[in-house]
Amino acid sequence: MRPVYVTAAAQCLPGAPVGNDEMADHIGRLSPQAERLGRLTLRQNRIRSRHYAIRPDGSSDWTVAKLAGQAVRSLIADAGIDARRVGFLASATTQNDMLVPGLASGVHAESGLPPIEVASLQSVCASSMMALKTAALQVAAEEHQAAIVVGAEFSSRYFRPHHYRGTATVGDNDTLPGDAEFLRWTLSDGAAGLLIEDRPAERGLSLRIDWISLRSFADRFAPCMTGGAVREADGSLTPWSLHPDPAAAGAFQLRQDVEALHRMLPVWLGEMMRLVDAGKIEPDAVDWFLCHFSAHSLREEMVTLATRAGVMIPEDRWFTNIYDKGNVGAAAIFLMIDDLMRSGTLKPGQRILCAVPESGQCIMAYAAMTVVGEDR
Structure with missing residues (x-):
């Protein structure tokens, strides 16, 4: 198969940056006790600002x-590409606007692209890498000359008080369980896309895509991050569609089992060690490490584990924007790639390693890229 390249990137971050003091105005106020838990979460994730597609009154x-x-429109304009050259569109998200149809159809309708082949990829953060690999393989297999991959999230719409009040999950003091509160103060909104072509810009x-690896470990883990299910007394999950009163039971709330998340860290690192042993990753040869993580506390644990295992990439080679742009889920890795490509720090020949762990039911994805082209 022929080589493929990321030749352009673009993003869409709605509204002005929202600081920590303004967060509750956008996602809504449940109680002073809930806001205290929110401040604790912010100390753990160390996110200073993010973007919301929802207004303080709940409208959008x-x-x-x-x-x-x-994001796709901006990508096409920035790249200066004839839209008719793009033959494939892959979308990634955690939660679509509707149950049916798929997100890629909705994105196509909003993108200004002519008739095109589409694919909708839905998971959590790693759906971005699923979409990227799908698009890259389409171009590598000579099915299309160019493809667009886009990740997008609109998490804030699920964090408004009316999604919680009146449900079985709200405590007597109007607080939420920790697995719901953590996400409410961590996730934010936005979109980003990449243009994949059969030649450098x-x-x-441009970034030549050398390889993409994605593995699920759902054979070892129960669901960790969920939406659309009710956890029963025995720990089992009932899908919302099979529950007699899903809304009252809180089925539509986003939840994350933080203890299960920490149990996944060694598995994610083990996948990196497997790729090191296979000769895919050489930690010392990585110039830029783009690692998606949801909180600074998790980054610290990753650093500790990687250092002990002897596969640590020095932190001065890490590139992240989570502290200023927030955790934007399926859009996060594309936002990082866009910001890195625009940073003016890339040089031909540099090697980039992208890492996207997903807590949904334990997925780990890596992608290696090499900077090519003229340094201007």
């Missing part, structure tokens, strides 16, 4: 398809 002009569609730098 956005959908996840519109966010992704705007005519001017400037």
Whole structure:
């Protein structure tokens, strides 16, 4: 198969950056006790600002398809590519606007692209890498000359008080269980996309995609991050569609089992060690490490484990934007790639390693890229 390249990137972050003191105005206020738990979460994740597609009154002009569609429009304009050259569109998200149809159809409708082949990839953060690999393989197999991959999230719409009040999950003091509160103060909104082509950009730098690896460990783990299910007394999950009163039971709330998340860290690192042993990853040869993580506390644990295992990439080679742009789920890795490509720090020949762990039911994805083209 032929080589493929990331030749352009773009993003859509709705509204002005929202600081920590303004968060509760956008996601809504449950109680002073809940806000105290929120401040504890912010100390753990160390996110200083993020973007929300929802207004303080709960209204919005956005959908996840519109966010992704705007990112695609910006990508096409920035790249200066004839839209007719793009033959494939892959979308990634945690939660679509609707149950049916798929997100890729909604993004296509918002993108300004002509008739095109589409694929909708839905998981959590790693859905971005699923979409990227799908698009890269389409171009590598000579099915298309160019493809667009886009990740988008609109998490804030699920964090408003009316999604919690009146449900079985709210405590007597109007607080939420920790597995719901953590996500409420961590996730944010936005979209980002990449243009994948069968040749490097005519001017400037491109990223040659060397390989993408993604593995699920759902054979070892129960679901960790969930939405659309009710956890029963015995620990089992009942899908919302099979529950007699899913809304009252809190089935539509996003939840994350933080203890299970920490149990996944050694597995994620083990996948890196497997790739090191296979000769895919050489830690000392990585110039830029783009690692998605949901909180600074998790980053610290990753550093500790990687150092003990002897596969640590020095932190001065890590590139992240989570502290200023928040955790944007399926869009996060594309936002990092876009910001890195625009940073002016890339040089031809540099090697980039992307890492996306997913807590949904334990997935670990890596991608290696090499900077090519003219340094301008």
